[in-house]
Amino acid sequence: MRNIFLIIAVMAGLIYAQDKPGESRFLLRGYAHSGLEMREDASTFVGGSFNPIFLWRQSQKLLFEAELEIEVEGGETNIGLEYANMAYILHSYAILRLGKFLLPFGAFAEKLHPAWINRMPTKPLGFGHDGVGPARGLGVELRGGIPVGVAKMSYSVYVINGPVLNDGSDPTLEPEEAGKVNYEPTGELESENKAIGGRVSLLPFSNSSMEIGLSGFYSNVGQKGTEYEDVTLFAYALDFSFVKKVSFLSGVIDIKAQYNAENVSDAYYTNYEDSSRYTFKNNSSSYYGQLSYRPVNLGSDFFNSLEIVGRYSALSFPKGALWEADQTQVAVGINYWIDWRNVIKLTYQVTDAGAHGEESGEGQESRDAVFIHWAFGF
Amino acid sequence: MKKYKFKIIAGIFLLMTVALFIASCAASKPIADKPGALLWGENCVRCHNAPSPSAFSDTQWEAIGKHMRVRANLTEDEVNKIVEFLSMANQ
Numbered sequence: 001m002r003n004i005f006l007i008i009a010v011m012a013g014l015i016y017a018q019d020k021p022g023e024s025r026f027l028l029r030g031y032a033h034s035g036l037e038m039r040e041d042a043s044t045f046v047g048g049s050f051n052p053i054f055l056w057r058q059s060q061k062l063l064f065e066a067e068l069e070i071e072v073e074g075g076e077t078n079i080g081l082e083y084a085n086m087a088y089i090l091h092s093y094a095i096l097r098l099g100k101f102l103l104p105f106g107a108f109a110e111k112l113h114p115a116w117i118n119r120m121p122t123k124p125l126g127f128g129h130d131g132v133g134p135a136r137g138l139g140v141e142l143r144g145g146i147p148v149g150v151a152k153m154s155y156s157v158y159v160i161n162g163p164v165l166n167d168g169s170d171p172t173l174e175p176e177e178a179g180k181v182n183y184e185p186t187g188e189l190e191s192e193n194k195a196i197g198g199r200v201s202l203l204p205f206s207n208s209s210m211e212i213g214l215s216g217f218y219s220n221v222g223q224k225g226t227e228y229e230d231v232t233l234f235a236y237a238l239d240f241s242f243v244k245k246v247s248f249l250s251g252v253i254d255i256k257a258q259y260n261a262e263n264v265s266d267a268y269y270t271n272y273e274d275s276s277r278y279t280f281k282n283n284s285s286s287y288y289g290q291l292s293y294r295p296v297n298l299g300s301d302f303f304n305s306l307e308i309v310g311r312y313s314a315l316s317f318p319k320g321a322l323w324e325a326d327q328t329q330v331a332v333g334i335n336y337w338i339d340w341r342n343v344i345k346l347t348y349q350v351t352d353a354g355a356h357g358e359e360s361g362e363g364q365e366s367r368d369a370v371f372i373h374w375a376f377g378f
Numbered sequence: 379m380k381k382y383k384f385k386i387i388a389g390i391f392l393l394m395t396v397a398l399f400i401a402s403c404a405a406s407k408p409i410a411d412k413p414g415a416l417l418w419g420e421n422c423v424r425c426h427n428a429p430s431p432s433a434f435s436d437t438q439w440e441a442i443g444k445h446m447r448v449r450a451n452l453t454e455d456e457v458n459k460i461v462e463f464l465s466m467a468n469q
Contacts, residue, residue: 025437025440025441055441055442055444055445057440063441063444063448092453092455093453095447110449111425111449117426143451144451145447145450145451146453147409150409151408155451156451208409208420208421208424211424241424243423243424252423257391337427340427340428340429340430341429
């Protein structure tokens with residue numbers, strides 16, 4: 001509760017600062033979204049969240065950005081810090097960032113997940129919480145964009161507090177998920193390791209329409225002094241983006257795709273139910289491909305505000321793990337853009353949770369769902 | 379079955395990429411020679427719809443320009459030209 005008062009006080013101050021005449025450099029922005037999910041047997045309100053963002057341009061070279069996420073989940077209000085960092089421009093091609101930031105591991109987590117940017121009301125399988133690969137971290141990063149010939153490239157490298165392996169040894173910390181990597185360890189699972197990672201991307205055309213990115217991430221994940229201390233994680237991602245006005249289609253074509261993979265080195269875990277020892281090849285992956293089309297020259301404002309979108313995504317957790325899973329999902333939808341970042345999404349989504357979905361209690365996900373979702377930025 | 383599906387999808391993407399690659403090869407200027415308005419139209423639509431110049435004031439565009447330079451790894455030259463264009467066109 002104290003948190004909420006604090007947030008309201010800070011935001012009131014910011015709005016005041018923003019409204020002051022003259023050259024105020026505070027900017028309070030953010031987004032919110034909410035929706036209705038309809039399944040065969042029930043309808044529920046989902047995904048209600050409010051994300052205030054504030055930007056402060058301290059000087060020509062220094063920018064501060066922070067985002068809070070206030071989410072309503074199962075009747076409870078959760079407040080989380082999405083990011084809070086300082087970016088300092090070192091020179092034309094290098095920016096130093098310090099703090100908690102969204103990680104350039106692929107493109108989705110850093111650039112495409114906000115509800116008013118994501119063309120779908122849901123995230124692709126394996127790209128949300130408990131997904132494959134990291135999404136944010138606390139540390140230091142160097143990044144930038146560099147002209148190359150007629151076109152350009154971008155890079156980033158970072159060192160952050162590392163993730164922690166759930167080795168199944170603590171019965172209070174979901175021992176059935178032994179072998180899973182926890183990217184945002186809190187409390188008891190304090191991270192002792194540092195992770196390093198980075199991404200390079202190439203925009204081969206001078207019109208910047210296409211970007212191909214390659215990301216890597218490496219860390220020790222086992223707790224020191226345990227039999228798991230040498231267990232390592234290597235994750236990588238490949239992302240693709242193509243956005244271009246195509247005149248013979250009278251509209252804009254937008255293609256996004258990403259493949260994430262996670263490889264954890266071999267280890268033996270103890271089954272929490274019968275104390276037997278077991279091991280498995282600890283490789284996970286997820287990927288999605290999305291295609292959307294939005295007309296621009298159809299002569300009618302109504303049609304020009306529509307967008308059609310389709311997405312396929314798949315997730316695979318290791319065979320032999322107690323959290324084994326193999327899922328696929330298809331989603332198709334039609335969006336109506338009220339303005340550049342105010343959208344109503346109507347989506348039909350079919351998830352096949354696979355044979356293991358039932359056991360892990362996620363069986364209900366193998367049903368169809370229709371979403372009506374509203375997202376806007378302010 | 380999984381592997382099979384993945385191949386199909388990978389194949390479709392490959393085909394599209396090739397087709398679009400050819401489509402995009404049509405003559406275009408080097409980035410360094412482009413005016414701010416063009417850079418705005420080409421870059422600010424890649425992740426989200428491009429905001430119109432009138433959406434924000436000059437000081438706001440300054441901060442947003444920095445924010446997008448960091449987030450999108452745009453080059454310094456691109457951002458400077460785009461912000462200049464936006465603050466001229468928002469009157």
